[in-house]
Structures are given as C-alpha cells and as structure tokens.
Amino acid sequence: MSPAPQSDDSESAKLDFIREIVARDVQANTHQGRVHTRFPPEPNGYLHIGHAKSICLNFGIAQEFGGKCNLRFDDTNPTKEDVEYVESIQEDIRWLGFEWDELHFASDYFEQLYEWSCELIRKELAYVDSQTLEEIRQQRGTATEPGQESRYRNRSVDENLDLFSRMRSGEFADGEHVLRARIDMASKHLILRDPLMYRIRHAEHHRTGNQWCIYPMYDYAHGQSDAIEEITHSICTLEFDTHRPLYDWFIEKLGIFPSHQYEFARLNLTYTVMSKRKFIDLVDGNYVDGWDDPRMPTLSGMRRRGYTPEAIRNFCSEIGVTKYNGLTDLVVLENALRADLNKRAERRMAVLDPLRVVITNYPEGESEELDAVNNPEDESAGTRKIPFGREIFIERDDFMEDPPKKFFRLGPGREVRLRWAYFLTCQEAIKDEDGNIVELRCTYDPETKGGNAPDGRKVKGTIHWVSAEHSVEAEVRLYDHLLKVENPADMPEGQDWKEALNENSLSVLKGCRLEPSLADNDGAMPVQFERKGYFIQDARDSAAGHLVFNRTVSLKDSWSKKGRR
C-alpha cells in the first residue's frame, strides 16, 4: 500500500533502540532482511495519543525499512469488544496518515489456535484443569513461595483431548474447565506457573458470532498470531516484558515462525490520563462530553479539538522511543501543534470578549473593505477583504483605563494600530452607572489606511478588531488541562485521581464576534484568530445559524506570562 509521508525528521535522525535492532537484523539478513510489524489493538475502546506513539513506531519502521505493517485486532474477549471500535480504530489510523498492508483479526485464527492447542496436549504440554477459579488462584503461590500443581495436571492425553473438544462443543458452562499450559508451578516468573490458554465463555463474538464458546487468552493468541503473519518484530509496551518468556515458550514448543517481542515505554503526558479505564470513568461520570470530547487525549477528541495528523506524527518522532517510563510535558505536544498550525492555518480576526468602539470622525452610514493577508507564513494563501466601519468591536482586555508603562495596547489618549486598517486613538471611555466601561469613543487617522503612517510615526501595539455591523456572532469554547495536577499517578495518599479534575477545563464564550469570512469557513479548515490562538469549527455542534469554534491551542503569550511575575 502507498506509504504515508513519515514525520519530518529525515536522515539525520538518530535511531531509537528498536530501530537499531531492526537495522541490525536487516544488516544480518535475518528473515532474508524482511521487516514486518503490526499494530494490534483490542477493539474495546477508542485510540488515544499513546496509541499514536505505537502506530508511528510500527508503521514508521515498516516504511523506513521497506517492510510491511499489519493492522490486527486482538479480539479474543467477546464480552468487551465491539464492531463500533473496529471501525473507529481504522478511521483513526487512516486519519493519522497510515495504511496497513494486511488487515487481520485474531479471531480469524481461532481454528488454527485450537489445533495447536491439541498439539500441545498431545505433547503433554497442556491440560484441562477442572478446578474453580478460586482454587487456581490459591495454587498460584506468591512471589516468594512456589505454586502447587493442580490435581488435574496429570490427566491423560486422551482425557484432555476429549475434555477440550467437549469444551469447544459447548457441553460445559462458563468456568467449569480451562485449558492450561503445563510449564512449571515453581517458576520465578509467575507468568509461567501453568498459565491459562483457554476459558469457556458462552458469549456472542462480534465477528465469529456463536461459532465458539471457548476463547484463547492474550498470551496464547498474541504470539501465535504474530507467527501466523510471520511478524519479524513484535513491538509492545513495557508491561508485557514479563510475558516474553511465555511468548517464546509457545513459539518454541510449537516450532512455528520465531517472531520476537520488543518492549518500549508507553507515553505519559502531564495533566491528563491515558487509559481506557479512566476514559470510561470520565465519560460515564459526565466529566466530559464523550470519547471525542475535545479535552480527551483520544485521537477522535484531538481531531475535534483541531489537532492535525502531522503535528501528532512530529510529536511522536520528537519524543523518541526508550524503555524509560517518563512523563512528557504537554507543552511538547502543544508546540508541535503550534509549529504545524503556524505554517498552515489562515489568519482571521475574532473578538472573543467584545467592547464596542465608536470612531467619531468616521463618516456615519459608510463602510469600506480593506485587504488582509491570509497567512504571513505562506504567500500562496493570498489576501481577503475585511469590512470596516464607524463602529467596531475590540477585545475588552486590549483597553486599560490606567495602563502600566509597558502596556502597548489602547488607553486614554493612546494610539494603536488596528490590524490591516488604521491608527486609532482613544478619546474617551463611556461607563454605565456602576462604573463599567461599556463603550470607547475614538478617532482614527484616515492617512494611515492599511496600517502605515505616511509621516513615518510608529505605534507600539497592533490590535485585532471586527466591524460591528458586519461581524457574525459565534460561540467559542476554550479548553484547559483536564487535570489540575501534572501527574495523576502521584496523588497524595488515599486520594482518587478524579479529585484532581479541573472543573474549569471548559469555558464557553457566547456572543463572540467574528469577521464575516468565518461565516462560510470550510469547517474542517484550522484558522488562527490573530493574537488569540488556533481554532477550528466544532464538527458536531456548529451549524450555519449557530457557529461554534473550539480553541485548539492558544498562541504563546509572553505578555501575560510577564504579568504573572
């Protein structure tokens, strides 16, 4: 399939430890120099930015080494999985810019897996255990004490074969029997203490329907699926590293294609959570609006928020791949996003907190159109016309009645530039009876049309504005961190991570005023509201009569930072 463009680091990029292994294997002509990876999600939830790291790694390696990457759904637990997720996962991967070479489902291998189980039984390497869950658990032993062998451990091959086939044919209820690998109940690797291979589950599977009532466990299904697909490098996250001895054991005993497993550290980001379990808590607890809430680190949420695939890919390449379990600062992600949006987003003007300005020396009842540059970073984006008139709106915090010296914006008697328009001088602030400023009376200099003074005088500040008459109203949603703490794994004793939820993570601004070109903006196009940030029209709630914009990310703001000090 056609490779997507890989992230923008080129040849100068250093190889991470996994790519080093792959490069070495190619060099040594292992598997005839063939490279084949896979991305193996369980279809039981939506993909998140952590999955993006794995996707970029697996698909990226395939592209870089001229290999292949499969998408394989690890659908071995019918009670948790659903086609809804199968579809959303594919959508998200494609959106990220990758295309799989082969699409597989572990459930397609159930018959082969069953046959291999029989082979292990015949080799006396697997047996049917008829103990209860509780008994099995108790016999497992502890980290310091060995486990005990099941009283069913030495059943004959024939009895095992018979029982296993009757398990398959549905003779038994859930939990009556399991199939176990016969390894070593005294092993220091707890995972090798006769791990379960199959359990009985009378449940309908989203793909195989009611064809099966026994389902393989992850450890028995995953490595064998890798082997069937002749995966050369099976890349997974760190928590599976204790499973590797078992992964290798099955492959060795079955004598099948020797896939190898390599583990890397999953992504952790500050101020957010990154697990399906916690996402479910957020959605079910109505802390967010759903899996695609723009505050969620799910790919669907990030897409709705206005993240671009390129930004995510660049981020993944910047953070690297190691076995160190770190915590990546969210600003790294946000900067990757700003860098990408800065190049591609067209500029528009929008006033989020409008303050009316009457330009007293501008002729009443008249208006004009001015030229504005769409993207100073990209000349090909061209220009557009923006209407200007006697009454405009400016941002409320662009005016101060008693401004400090370093405030470059509007104040009584001060002159600023209206972006792409004229110089404007504030003459008077009109207040209501409570002393709130409700309107500004200003004058403009007709000689400064376009934004430059013929006499060469300079102004320190340029502010954005919209025409009162021509602007359109919109709702704007601003987002902040989901959590108030950097690391939810680090909560004080006895505190649940949900106590750290930021109750101000969403603020909804109504009555915002946008320049009219935004009314028929192609909804999918990211835009920069000048001096405010990058925004995108909300894909779900925005309609012709009711514009809704999401703030993707703010611009860097060294002014407000200074104020804090």
Place this chain on the structure above:
RNA sequence: AGCCCGAUGGUGUAACGGUAGCACGAAAGAUUCUGAUUCUUUUAGUCUAGGUUCAAAUCCUAGUCGGGCUACCA
C-alpha cells in the same frame, strides 16, 4: 516480598570504552502591522558507593529510587 525492566540539565532524548550533544522549557536581547513567528545569546545534567581500565554516562558488583508482574483482561 521474589522476579523483570529502567535511571544523562526542569522535561524528553543522543553519545555503543576516548571532547557529554540536541530539542522543548526558562532567562536576556534583536526583528516584527499578531506581546505570535523568526533570529542571537545564556542557563542547567551522567542516582550513590566501590571495582575493571591509560581512559567509564557507557563494562562489573552492591545499594538507592522509580515502574511492571502476582486477572478465566489485553
């Protein structure tokens, strides 16, 4: 607790026995019709203790700290 994995500026990473480098952040400055962008400069690091070696971030041993495993989840 046993086993496994890990530890380099604030954060994320590179250096593969031979000059500790990069990015982000932070700080200062320049430019600027976005207090954005861009550019310049500065900042700050090898967990600890031993050992091997002419030479250790790198190899060895022990310790400390962090993570994982002890599901009929993946």
